[in-house]
Amino acid sequence: MAFRSAVVTFPGSNCDRDLAVALEKISGTQCIRVWHGDAELPDNLDFIGLPGGFSYGDYLRCGAIASRSPVMRAVIEAANKGVPVFGVCNGFQVLTESGLLPGALLRNSGIRFVCRDVTLKVENAQSLFTSGYEAGQEISIPVAHHDGNYHADAETLDRLEGEGRVAFRYAGNVNGSARQIAGVLNQAGNVLGMMPHPERAIEATHGGTDGRALFESAIRGMVGA
Amino acid sequence: MKVRVHVSLKPGVLDPQGRAIHHSLEGLGFAGVNDVRAGRLFELDVAETVTDEALDDMCKKLLANMVIENYRIEKVA
Numbered sequence: 001m002a003f004r005s006a007v008v009t010f011p012g013s014n015c016d017r018d019l020a021v022a023l024e025k026i027s028g029t030q031c032i033r034v035w036h037g038d039a040e041l042p043d044n045l046d047f048i049g050l051p052g053g054f055s056y057g058d059y060l061r062c063g064a065i066a067s068r069s070p071v072m073r074a075v076i077e078a079a080n081k082g083v084p085v086f087g088v089c090n091g092f093q094v095l096t097e098s099g100l101l102p103g104a105l106l107r108n109s110g111i112r113f114v115c116r117d118v119t120l121k122v123e124n125a126q127s128l129f130t131s132g133y134e135a136g137q138e139i140s141i142p143v144a145h146h147d148g149n150y151h152a153d154a155e156t157l158d159r160l161e162g163e164g165r166v167a168f169r170y171a172g173n174v175n176g177s178a179r180q181i182a183g184v185l186n187q188a189g190n191v192l193g194m195m196p197h198p199e200r201a202i203e204a205t206h207g208g209t210d211g212r213a214l215f216e217s218a219i220r221g222m223v224g225a
Numbered sequence: 226m227k228v229r230v231h232v233s234l235k236p237g238v239l240d241p242q243g244r245a246i247h248h249s250l251e252g253l254g255f256a257g258v259n260d261v262r263a264g265r266l267f268e269l270d271v272a273e274t275v276t277d278e279a280l281d282d283m284c285k286k287l288l289a290n291m292v293i294e295n296y297r298i299e300k301v302a
Contacts, residue, residue: 060287060288061290064287064290068286096292097290102292103292104290104292106238106239106241107241107242108241109239109241110241111241111242111245149239151238151239151292152292176239176241
């Protein structure tokens with residue numbers, strides 16, 4: 001069966017093409033592009049990508065307006081039915097604002113925009129998105145964000161850790177995130193949000209290919225090898 | 226009806242912007258500022274028919290993120 005993916009574009013998204021290209025190059029099938037104002041998603045999707053960028057100019061709060069857009073009602077419905085949803089950077093902010101993932105992303109503790117390669121530790125290598133990695137593996141993935149400081153109350157953080165829902169952790173302090181969390185899964189494991197950009201690390205000319213395994217994992221998980 | 230909605234970070238939530246503003250005030254020579262927390266103010270002009278419940282709902286669904294923020298509704302006139 002052919003892998004069927006879609007990437008949503010919000011006004012102000014700027015990594016939508018990168019995410020679609022990563023999915024197309026790795027899956028070999030075309031990625032469907034969806035506009036934020038669309039009330040419906042294509043049928044039978046194996047993967048929904050929410051890209052990075054500055055949707056709605058980051059007005060109100062990062063991801064806040066996008067999370068209330070018509071297409072997000074369809075994304076939430078699909079996620080609740082088990083369709084894999086992957087949010088990168090602003091896509092992660094949209095996922096927390098929509099309530100699909102717990103917590104919130106605050107301004108970086110150091111105030112500055114952080115744009116560099118960071119080392120991530122793979123915490124959960126058994127999820128749909130991370131099965132291609134080894135637990136404890138260290139990978140290098142670029143970050144580029146101003147509001148990536150993951151925040152949740154202690155009880156929520158304990159629950160996330162206890163349920164294996166911390167997918168990735170920063171190896172050092174990047175933005176002040178609670179417990180250095182870089183990416184979290186929902187309870188069912190079909191929604192992943194992360195601040196780093198694996199779609200920017202899929203070929204040698206990007207400076208690294210550590211992001212490939214994430215897409216390979218999801219594609220393998222949905223349609224087989 | 227004019228309504229003001231004050232949104233502020235919950236106590237304990239780190240506020241790097243407030244900290245930077247605090248630092249800047251000190252840099253200008255203002256002494257005695259113990260802490261600064263940055264928030265947001267929304268000024269809404271709503272019909273008289275808009276209920277308190279609806280205003281509350283607006284805050285919870287959009288104006289504030291209840292994970293990190295508190296809100297206060299003030300009716301001006």
